[in-house]
Structure formats: structure tokens, C-alpha cells
Amino acid sequence: MTIGWKLTLWLTVPLVSSFAAVVMIVLLVPGCAARARQAEPVAAPAPPAAPGLPSAPSSSEPAPPGETPAPALEPVFFSYDSYTLSAAARAALDRIAQPLRERPNQAMTIEGHCDERGTVEYNLALGERRATAVREYLATAGITGTRLQTISYGKERPFAHGSGEQVWAQNRRAHLVSR
Numbered sequence: 108m109t110i111g112w113k114l115t116l117w118l119t120v121p122l123v124s125s126f127a128a129v130v131m132i133v134l135l136v137p138g139c140a141a142r143a144r145q146a147e148p149v150a151a152p153a154p155p156a157a158p159g160l161p162s163a164p165s166s167s168e169p170a171p172p173g174e175t176p177a178p179a180l181e182p183v184f185f186s187y188d189s190y191t192l193s194a195a196a197r198a199a200l201d202r203i204a205q206p207l208r209e210r211p212n213q214a215m216t217i218e219g220h221c222d223e224r225g226t227v228e229y230n231l232a233l234g235e236r237r238a239t240a241v242r243e244y245l246a247t248a249g250i251t252g253t254r255l256q257t258i259s260y261g262k263e264r265p266f267a268h269g270s271g272e273q274v275w276a277q278n279r280r281a282h283l284v285s286r
Contacts, residue, residue, distance in 0.1 A: 180215075183241055183281040187222075190236035192244055200241065203283065204248035211251075217241045218282040219259040220266065222275035227261060234259030241281040256286070 180203065183196040192200070207213055219234030238257035246252050267277040 180283040180285060182283070183237075184276065185237055185279045185281070187275070187279065188225075188233070190233060190240045192240055196241075197244065200244050201248065204245055204250060207245070207250050207254075208248075211254075214254045214256070214286050215245075215250075216256045216258060216284045216286050218264075218284060219257065219261075220264065220278055220280050220282060221262045222278040223262050223265065223270065224275070225262070227263070230261030230263075231259050232261075234261045237279075237281045241283070 181199050183192065183199055185191070185196070186193070207215070217238040219236070219238035221230035221234050221237075225233070235257065238259055242252065242255045242257050245255055262278070265274075265278045266280065266282075267274045
């Protein structure tokens with residue numbers, strides 16, 4: 108009789124423990140998902156109307172009296188697997204450089220972005236080269252290098268989601284952010 112009771116207990120305890128673990132998981136997982144949804148949403152900027160064309164200028168703070176307004180921070184687009192600035196990219200940077208020269212306290216962060224193709228490591232390096240190309244161009248246009256910070260997001264923060272050349276062209280960019 109003693110062996111039967113011990114055998115029953117030996118089989119029952121793991122089942123009860125497993126059941127308790129399943130119940131706890133079922134109760135906790137929806138709560139975690141609700142907390143994840145409450146995280147601060149990340150708003151993606153509107154993509155340009157057509158690849159290679161500048162998007163609408165982002166809003167910027169009003170200029171102090173006597174100062175030129177902050178420049179429109181239009182993105183700079185790149186060809187596939189390239190960090191060479193096109194004529195359109197140089198023209199966009201020239202439009203940004205003039206007001207920056209007139210606002211010597213204005214600092215910028217230049218974000219390098221890539222499309223979804225390629226490895227994470229490759230795209231981080233390419234994004235850095237794109238951001239650096241923009242920083243170097245702005246430096247030659249008279250913007251002090253200490254005002255320009257670069258960061259690469261590679262393919263980790265796409266502006267447009269999906270696949271295909273139109274989406275990829277929108278994600279191959281350097282994005283300028285006022286800081």
C-alpha cells in the first residue's frame with residue numbers, strides 16, 4: 108500500500124507543477140504583450156513622392172529673432188550599393204548648407220540608412236559611409252565638422268516597409284536631424 112501511494116504522488120507532483128507553470132504563462136503573456144503595445148510609438152517620416160526626389164521639409168523650431176530659419180532637412184538618396192553623392196544629392200545639401208552657415212549654433216545628426224538587401228554588418232558599414240559622405244560634403248560647404256555627428260542604422264530602421272525597387276530606393280538615404 109505504501110508503494111502505491113508513493114507512486115501516485117511521484118506521478119502527480121510533476122503534473123501539478125506543469126499545470127501551474129502553464130497557467131502562469133497563460134496569465135502573464137497577455138500582460139507582457141499589453142505592456143509592449145504601450146511603448147512609445149515610433150513615427151516613420153512620410154516617404155518621398157518618387158525615389159530620388161526630396162520629401163516634404165520636416166518641421167523645425169522657429170528661428171530666434173534676427174536669425175535665418177532652420178533649413179528644411181530633406182533626405183539625400185543614394186544608388187544601390189553606393190555612397191557616392193549624385194547631382195541631386197549635392198543640390199539638396201547645398202540648399203541645407205546655406206541656412207546652416209547662417210545659424211552657427213545649429214548642429215545636425217546625419218543618419219545613414221540602407222535597403223533590406225545584404226547583411227546587417229555590410230549595411231551598417233555602408234550606412235556609415237553614406238553619412239560620412241554627407242558630412243564631408245557639408246564640411247567642404249563651410250559647416251564646421253564639430254556641428255555634424257554621424258550614425259549608421261544600416262537596414263535596421265527602414266523608412267518604407269516592403270520589398271521592391273520603389274521601397275528600396277526610399278530606404279537608401281542619409282537622413283538629417285536637427286539636434
